[in-house]
Amino acid sequence: MLAMYFLYSIALTVVLGLSTPWWLWSMLRHGKYRTGLRERFGGVPERLLKSGHGSPCVWVHAVSVGEVLAVTELVQTLQQQWPRARIMVSTTTDTGQMLAGHRFGEKNVFYFPLDFAFAIRPYLRALQPDLVIIAETEFWPNFLRLAHASGARIAVVNARISDRSFPRYRRFRGLLRPVLSAVDLFLAQGQEDARRLIAIGAMAERVRVAGNLKFDVAPPSQAPFAAELKRRLEQASAFPVLVCGSTVEEEELPLLASFQVLVEKYPQAVMVLAPRHPERFEEVERLLKAFTRIRCWRRSQLPPEEVLAGGVLLLDTIGELASVYSVATLALVGGSLAPRGGHNILEPAFFDVPILVGPHTENFRDILSIFRAQDAVRVVHAFRENGRKGDLTDSILALIEDRGERERLGRSAGETLRSHAGATVRTAQELARLL
Numbered sequence: 001m002l003a004m005y006f007l008y009s010i011a012l013t014v015v016l017g018l019s020t021p022w023w024l025w026s027m028l029r030h031g032k033y034r035t036g037l038r039e040r041f042g043g044v045p046e047r048l049l050k051s052g053h054g055s056p057c058v059w060v061h062a063v064s065v066g067e068v069l070a071v072t073e074l075v076q077t078l079q080q081q082w083p084r085a086r087i088m089v090s091t092t093t094d095t096g097q098m099l100a101g102h103r104f105g106e107k108n109v110f111y112f113p114l115d116f117a118f119a120i121r122p123y124l125r126a127l128q129p130d131l132v133i134i135a136e137t138e139f140w141p142n143f144l145r146l147a148h149a150s151g152a153r154i155a156v157v158n159a160r161i162s163d164r165s166f167p168r169y170r171r172f173r174g175l176l177r178p179v180l181s182a183v184d185l186f187l188a189q190g191q192e193d194a195r196r197l198i199a200i201g202a203m204a205e206r207v208r209v210a211g212n213l214k215f216d217v218a219p220p221s222q223a224p225f226a227a228e229l230k231r232r233l234e235q236a237s238a239f240p241v242l243v244c245g246s247t248v249e250e251e252e253l254p255l256l257a258s259f260q261v262l263v264e265k266y267p268q269a270v271m272v273l274a275p276r277h278p279e280r281f282e283e284v285e286r287l288l289k290a291f292t293r294i295r296c297w298r299r300s301q302l303p304p305e306e307v308l309a310g311g312v313l314l315l316d317t318i319g320e321l322a323s324v325y326s327v328a329t330l331a332l333v334g335g336s337l338a339p340r341g342g343h344n345i346l347e348p349a350f351f352d353v354p355i356l357v358g359p360h361t362e363n364f365r366d367i368l369s370i371f372r373a374q375d376a377v378r379v380v381h382a383f384r385e386n387g388r389k390g391d392l393t394d395s396i397l398a399l400i401e402d403r404g405e406r407e408r409l410g411r412s413a414g415e416t417l418r419s420h421a422g423a424t425v426r427t428a429q430e431l432a433r434l435l
Contacts, residue, residue, distance in 0.1 A: 001178060008141050012115060035094050036111035042119035044126045047107045048088065056085040059129040059152075061112055064096035066344055067135040070158050070213040072103050073424045074133075081428060088127055095278070095318055102319075115140040124150045131435060133157055135213075137165070141179045148182035153434050155185040157427050158213040161196035162341065163362040169200040177201035185434050187427050190366040208430060211423030212366060219350045220322035225299070229272075229308075230327045236309040238270045240329035240400045243353075245321050246276040246343040247334035251358075252284055254337065254382035256291050258393040259312065263294065266400070267310050272324055274315035276335060276343070281316040288312055322347045330399055330406070332356040335363075337382040337392070342368070345377060345413075352414035354399060354406050356380050370420060376412035 039045060060075060062068045068091060075087055089104050090112040091097045100109045113119035120143050129152045136158050147154055161169060169176060180202045187210040188194040198204045233241060242262070244255050252273065263269045275284050281298075288296040295311030297303075299320070302313070315321060325331050331348035335341060337358035344364060345355050355377045361368045371377040380395040399406045 004175065004178070005141060005145060009116060016114075036097065039111040040114050040119065042113055042116075042122045044122045045110055048110060048123075048126050056082060056131075057127050057129045058082070058085050058087045058131045058133060059123075059127055059147075060087060060089045060133045060135070061138060062089060062091055062096060062100065062135045063112075063138060064091065064093040065099050066214075067091075067158075068096050068099045068103065069217050069344070071133070071135050073216045073218060074157065074213060074427055075104060077424055077428045078431070081432065085130075086127075088129075098318065113143075115142045117142055117146060120146050124152075131155065131431070133431070136160055137162075139176070139179060144179055144182040153185075154183045155187065155431055155434055156183055157187045157210070157431075158423075159186050159188045159197060160190075160193045160366070161200065163365065164341065166196050166200070169196075173199070173201045185430060187430055189423075192366070210426040210430060211420070213423045213427060214344060214346055214367065215417060215420045216422070216424040217346060220325070220347060222326070223320050223323040225317075225320050226323035226326055229313075229324060232306075232308050233270060233327055236268065236270075236307050238268050238309045240266060241270045241272065241327055242330050242332065242396065243272045243274070243321075243325055243328035243348070244332045245274045245325065245334060245347070247273065247284075248276050248338055248340050249280065249283075250338040251334050251382070252287055254390070254392060255332070256287070256294070256312070258382075258396055260291060260294060261393050262396060262400070263310055265397070269310065270308055271312045272315055272327070273312055274321045274324070278316070278318060281314065285314055285316075288314060325353055326351045328353045330354055330356060330396065332380075334358075336360045337380075345371065346417055349376075349413040349417040352410040354378070354409035355413050356395065356399075358382060359385065371413065371416055374412055374416045376409065376416040378409065 058078060060071055062071050079087055089100045089109050091100050092112050097109060097111060113123055124146060132147045132152045132154045134156045137160060144154060184206060186197050186202050186207045188197060188207060189212040191209055194207050194209050197207050259271045275281060285298060296314060297306060297311065298314045298316050300316050315324060325348040328348060331353045333343050333345045333355060335343040339360045341363035342357060342361035345357060345367065348355050357377060357379055359379055359381055378395060380392045381390045382392045383390050
């Protein structure tokens with residue numbers, strides 16, 4: 001068994017070595033991964049060493065922004081149930097780290113170490129966790145083995161196995177089974193995820209269905225900019241307002257082409273365009289300027305009294321998109337027109353905003369199936385796929401022109417979101433039994 005972990009560590013070292021030029025390029029070009037580098041290699045930050053031993057400790061790992069949002073209510077619930085416990089949160093991405101620091105306090109947040117024993121052990125010694133909670137699907141073999149060996153109980157919450165990952169995991173089921181045996185409890189988002197967890201090697205008696213924590217995410221706080229934006233759009237009589245959130249490359253071009261058609265029919269139309277990755281802000285701005293007939297503004301450089309109508313606002317900030325959905329006539333959630341798996345549609349649903357997504361939504365399979373069953377979301381195509389002609393522009397125009405259907409669709413989205421709450425309570429109860 002140890003030989004398997006030894007070979008895995010060698011393979012991970014080789015992969016890390018071969019990919020070093022790419023990591024260095026990302027650091028130099030975009031500044032990615034530079035922050036927290038020492039922590040990733042096992043350098044426990046001083047703030048964790050001062051976090052007070054003797055109290056029970058819960059280590060929650062949430063990879064990025066989506067996972068941080070999903071576990072926020074759970075962390076708060078656990079803190080209420082166990083007021084003496086230290087709840088520490090690790091993330092992998094910089095954006096996840098920023099959000100976690102804001103939500104849980106910077107002294108309780110750190111970067112997740114690389115999956116090497118030399119990087120993991122210092123954290124286990126410093127934190128001495130009684131419980132390790134992993135959000136969604138992070139099966140790091142060395143981390144799970146060492147955390148289990150330290151005496152910590154391990155739970156995977158909001159667990160899901162995507163359509164893309166499932167065949168690969170199932171192919172390596174023989175190797176995964178001993179890795180997953182370190183986990184004491186899997187709390188799956190739905191029955192299909194539970195079935196897939198068992199199929200890839202999880203012990204059936206350790207798998208439960210608790211629901212999707214993302215349905216319990218608190219409504220986005222009204223950021224000051226969202227209120228200001230609403231006021232300025234109303235002053236300009238802007239209509240319709242199309243908020244395109246978390247877009248990825250290949251998506252902005254067809255969206256802007258659709259908006260160009262829209263603004264010809266509705267000269268006061270506004271698009272709020274929020275790229276998923278901050279390092280793409282400059283690239284997207286250059287693309288915007290290529291559409292010479294469309295005005296464009298950057299959120300970070302927006303003149304105080306600029307009239308916002310008949311153009312595109314590039315939302316080049318982090319953390320404001322969730323509340324900006326509140327101004328939308330329609331919302332399109334990106335990562336789904338291009339094959340990226342899609343992003344969370346629940347943020348616009350909080351505001352009863354009608355939602356459009358593309359056909360690639362496997363990352364949110366269960367949520368989308370629930371919404372589609374309630375006719376609470378529209379699936380559109382920007383590109384010709386499997387003989388299907390792209391209907392993005394036609395779908396946007398049809399909803400803009402049919403106020404009754406637009407309002408029904410938005411109302412259905414909000415009702416669907418509210419009717420599926422409760423996963424946080426069920427998850428907290430299961431974790432209490434585990435301890």
